[in-house]
Amino acid sequence: MSSGRTGTTAAHSVVDATSAGRRIAAVVVIAYALITMIPLVWILLTSFKSPPDSIAYPPKVVFEPTLEGYVNLFTTRSRQTPEYIESLGPPKTWYDALVRKRNMVITGPSRFADRYMNSVVIGFGSTFLAVALGTLAAYGFSRFRVPLKDDLLFFILSTRMMPPIAVAIPIYLMYRTLGLSDTALGMIILYTAVNVSLAVWLLKGFIDEIPREYEEAAVVDGYSRLQAFWKIVLPQARAGIAATAIFCLIFAWNEYAFALLLTSGEAQTAPPFIPLIIGEGGLDWPAVAAGTTLFLLPIVIFTVLLRNQLLRGITFGAVRK
Amino acid sequence: MAEIRVENLHKSFGDFIAVRESSFTVRDGEFFVMLGPSGCGKTTTLRMIAGLELPTSGRILLDGEDVTFRRGAERDIAFVFQLFALYPHMNVRQNISFPLRIQRLPRREVRRRTEEVARLLRIDHLLDRPVGGLSSGDRQRVALGRAIVRRAKAFPMGEPQGALDAEFRELMCEELRLLHNRIGATTIYVTHDQIEAMSMADRICVMDRGEVLQVAPPIEIYERPATRFVAGFIGSPAMNFLPAQGRLAPGATEIRLNGATVPIPRLHAALDHPEAILGVRPEHIHIADDGPLRGSVYSVEYMGTRQLVTVDTGVGRLKVRAPNTVRVDDGDSVALAFDTRRLIVFDPASDLAVASAAFTETADG
Numbered sequence: 001m002s003s004g005r006t007g008t009t010a011a012h013s014v015v016d017a018t019s020a021g022r023r024i025a026a027v028v029v030i031a032y033a034l035i036t037m038i039p040l041v042w043i044l045l046t047s048f049k050s051p052p053d054s055i056a057y058p059p060k061v062v063f064e065p066t067l068e069g070y071v072n073l074f075t076t077r078s079r080q081t082p083e084y085i086e087s088l089g090p091p092k093t094w095y096d097a098l099v100r101k102r103n104m105v106i107t108g109p110s111r112f113a114d115r116y117m118n119s120v121v122i123g124f125g126s127t128f129l130a131v132a133l134g135t136l137a138a139y140g141f142s143r144f145r146v147p148l149k150d151d152l153l154f155f156i157l158s159t160r161m162m163p164p165i166a167v168a169i170p171i172y173l174m175y176r177t178l179g180l181s182d183t184a185l186g187m188i189i190l191y192t193a194v195n196v197s198l199a200v201w202l203l204k205g206f207i208d209e210i211p212r213e214y215e216e217a218a219v220v221d222g223y224s225r226l227q228a229f230w231k232i233v234l235p236q237a238r239a240g241i242a243a244t245a246i247f248c249l250i251f252a253w254n255e256y257a258f259a260l261l262l263t264s265g266e267a268q269t270a271p272p273f274i275p276l277i278i279g280e281g282g283l284d285w286p287a288v289a290a291g292t293t294l295f296l297l298p299i300v301i302f303t304v305l306l307r308n309q310l311l312r313g314i315t316f317g318a319v320r321k
Numbered sequence: 322m323a324e325i326r327v328e329n330l331h332k333s334f335g336d337f338i339a340v341r342e343s344s345f346t347v348r349d350g351e352f353f354v355m356l357g358p359s360g361c362g363k364t365t366t367l368r369m370i371a372g373l374e375l376p377t378s379g380r381i382l383l384d385g386e387d388v389t390f391r392r393g394a395e396r397d398i399a400f401v402f403q404l405f406a407l408y409p410h411m412n413v414r415q416n417i418s419f420p421l422r423i424q425r426l427p428r429r430e431v432r433r434r435t436e437e438v439a440r441l442l443r444i445d446h447l448l449d450r451p452v453g454g455l456s457s458g459d460r461q462r463v464a465l466g467r468a469i470v471r472r473a474k475a476f477p478m479g480e481p482q483g484a485l486d487a488e489f490r491e492l493m494c495e496e497l498r499l500l501h502n503r504i505g506a507t508t509i510y511v512t513h514d515q516i517e518a519m520s521m522a523d524r525i526c527v528m529d530r531g532e533v534l535q536v537a538p539p540i541e542i543y544e545r546p547a548t549r550f551v552a553g554f555i556g557s558p559a560m561n562f563l564p565a566q567g568r569l570a571p572g573a574t575e576i577r578l579n580g581a582t583v584p585i586p587r588l589h590a591a592l593d594h595p596e597a598i599l600g601v602r603p604e605h606i607h608i609a610d611d612g613p614l615r616g617s618v619y620s621v622e623y624m625g626t627r628q629l630v631t632v633d634t635g636v637g638r639l640k641v642r643a644p645n646t647v648r649v650d651d652g653d654s655v656a657l658a659f660d661t662r663r664l665i666v667f668d669p670a671s672d673l674a675v676a677s678a679a680f681t682e683t684a685d686g
Contacts, residue, residue, distance in 0.1 A: 213406035216373050221420035221471070222394040235410045 040296070046289035051102075054285040068102075069286025071095045073112050073277065073294075077104040112291060115273040120298065121184050122269055123253040126191035130248045131241060133192070134199025135207075139229060141200070142207040143215075153204075156197045164194055165257050172261055184267045187259070191252040198251075199244050206240025207233065242309035246302060253299055270295050323384040323474035323507050324349045325370060330379035332365055332531075339365040341531040342379070347475070350505045352498065354522035356512060358554070362531040363511045364479055370509065371400045371477045383474060399468035401478040405460045407452040407467075413439075414448040417466040438470045442500075457486075461493055465500065475507040490514075494521055515555050519543070527551045544663070545680050549672040552600045552665065558629065560600050562667070563636045567597040569666070569675070576666065579635040581613040584661045586678035598667040600674075603629065603642040605660035608649065612658035618649050632657060 046054050048065040077099055085105060091097040099106055137156075141149060171190065172181070180186030210233060218228040234241070260272040274291045277284060303310065325347040332340040340362040347353040355363040368374040370381055372393030381389045388396045399420070407416050415422075418435040426434075439445040442462040447455065452463060468476050498521045501508055512518055518525050519539045526536045527550075535547040546552035552560045566577040569592040576585050576599055583599070608630065616634030623645075630641040630649055634657070641657065649655060666675045674680070 211404065211406065213402040213404060214408060216393075217400060217402055217406040217408075217467075218419075219373065220371055220393040220398065220400040221467070222423040224392075224394070232408060 043289045043292050043296075046285055047293045049286050049289075051284060051286055054289070055283070066098070066286075067095070068098055069284075069288075069290035071098055072284055072287040073290040074110055075099070075106045076108050076110050078107050079103055080105050111268075112270075112273065112277075115268050115270045116294065118184060118187075118263075118267055119253065119270040119295070122187045122191065122267070123249055123298075125184070125188045126195060126252045127245055127249040129188065129192040130195035130199045131203075131245050133196050134203050134244065135234070135237070135241060137196070137200045138203035138207050139233065141204050143212065153201075156200050159194075159197045168258065168261055171258070175262055182263050182265055182267045187263060187267055187269070190258060190262070191248075191255065195248040195251055199248060202244045202247070203237065203240055206237050206244075210236045239309040242306040246306060246310055249302060250299060325475055325507065325509070326380075326382040326385075327366070327370070328380040328382070330366065330369060330381065331377045332362070332369060332374065333377050338531050340369070340376070343528075343531075343533045344379075345526055345533055345536045347507060347509055348523075350507055352501050352508045352510065352521055352523045353526065354510045354512060354518040354524070355526045355528060356515060356518040356554075357528035359513055360530075361528040363513075363526075363528045366528070367477045367479055367509060367511045370475075371398050372396050373400070397471075397474045399471050399473035399476050401464050401468050401476060403480045405464035407455075407460060407463055409453060412449055412451050413444065413455070413463050416452055416463055417448075417470050419467060420471045434470055435466075438466045441469075441503075442466050458489060458493060465497070469500075469504060469506065473506075475509065477509045477511075479511050480513070490517065497521065515557070519555070527554065529554070545674075546600075546665065547674055549598065549600065549667045549674070552667070552674070556602055558603050558640045558642075560602050561606070561637075561639045563599040563601065563639070565597040565599045565636075565666070567592050567594045567669075569597065576664075578614060581615075581635075583613055583659055583664070585664045585666060586662055588666065589676040589678070589681070592666065592668055592675050594668055594670050596669050597675075598669050600665040600667055601639075601659055602663065603640040605663040606639060606641040607658045607660070608641065608643055608647050608655050609658040610656055612656035614657045614659075616655060616657060618651055618653045618655060620651060621649060630655075 045061070045063075047069045048067070049060070049063050050066050050068050053060050053063045054069075075095070080103060082103060085100050085103065088105065091100055096106060140146060141153060146152065175181045175186055178186075180189070214232050214236070215225070215228040218232045219225065223231065254271065255269075256271040259269045263269060263272065270291070274288060274295065277287050277291060327346070328344050330340055330343045332338070343362070343366060355366065357363045365374060369376050372388070372391060372395075375390060379389070380387055383396060383398070393400075408419065411419065414435055417438060418431050421431045421434060436445060436448070439448055442465060444459055444462045444466065447459060447463075452460065455463065494517055497510075501521075510518075510521065519542075522539055524536060524538050525542050527534045527542060529550045535542060535551050537545075537547075542551060543555055546555065546560075549562065553562070563578055565583075569576065569588055571588055571591050573588045574584060574586075575582050576597060577583075578599065585599070614634050614636070616632040616639070619631040619633045619638060621631075622629040626645070627642050628645055628647070630643050630647075632639045632641055632655060639657065643649075662679060665679055666677060667673065668675055
């Protein structure tokens, strides 16, 4: 009986979705999720295929999983005669054995791990800097009478209006002169500079939403302004900071053009490195897929960890307490 | 507990003067209400007392000590905010104990005082609840708790009831006043609601456009308003202001209203202006056959205990609060008489009340 009553109210409500509407929404969401997920799932599957399976036609959905792709990703190998391989004695490790089945021997580690670490350092480093600077700047813009505030904010925003690649050549020349080419520091500075405008604007919105009275109350109760910022404002801006951090990280993590242009050795990140795998010893799709899968992981983990904050963060301004 | 003295306090934001050369003293243990329309400077004054805003000039003394430029934290003042400003990421206990924890008091002391205050406010059963789900009354109690737990010298309160609905407000006003009576802390309460001010205050400070117009107990504010603004702002329906003939000498006991002569309390000062304004409250006008002022009834509003009769006269439209026993209808011709001792003459040039017997004699005799 109570469910019948609820049904009636829902049908009369203007804002609540009807059950039919909800079902349609579910279908759309699931379809969208499938469309976006299928390529990712395919990459994941490919990373566990053997090279022949990966290019089989018709494509194989059921196959015998192997870690060959991952082994190939992390190693460099050379092709040898079976006699030579025989002469080496029995394989010492499981990955030696795996490689030898294809008449190859491992000659050393590949540079993928280094490139991946570069991505981690540059991605998280620039995200941390952009969010830290962005939070301070946003707090300043939100709370203080800054001269030319609107112009400054517009100026900061205007750096987003130009496609970053438009300034690739000047930055390339500048970095060469400054000795920042192919350094992690250079890439961190570059990504921070691009992200900080987004961070300031997003975070200003969040901080504007936090009533000043909280800080004032804390100041009257004995905090300094900085303590009030640290202990009162930051905890309340958590959702906003998390959302901003994810946006910044996704940009820095995925950035390809500048990484390709400005890094070639020491500071190269994963995005320009992964395509290089294709060139090494034919089309090694499982290795590429393995690299891509591993590359996706940090963003997935970061987003899952912060998903609650993110949800609140993205709807910022929409809900008032 | 403390006395707060404000001397020639002045605050401008660029060209805008928020508070103009204001001086007043809040006595020790007093419930002092600052009343005025929005934008009158009452909140800015309060914020300067609390140390949230620095004055352009002037001094603020707390117990004789100059605290004008001290940080809020160094003043020993506890502020209660309009929207209570309870920290949403802390529960009730953490909110109340917050000022004590900042002072790094020993944990047992914090606990003891927090619970003591919670009992005083009857919110001890809510201590471990998040503040999010509290009713507005409980939110106010928590905000008060956070203020009194410090045992600060004074409690400025910035329209703390502004967020409450009318019915609830009355209850909270009563509770606040009772709490004040119990702990006797010097309280400065800011509001734009005259009923709130009248019912709670020991003394009221009326402000308008950055200026302090009068500081006096509620009864005096009502019966002997110092300026035309105070007279018009307090009381509902508002005081009637009638244009009258000016040029009155000290000792005058009559004023001319468009042909009618009305007796007034003896003036102590002269009024040189050619015009005068006669202020009379609706309850001090009587419908009487021998009244000096004639008019016709424009409307009658029945208010339960009384009725409010609007009368058109030669000197404008007047509101009269009449007993229900008087039978009048729209369009009736009536004569109006005034309660002589309660009439106040204002100088139209300065808007100040002209000193008279109404100010020196007790009106309730």
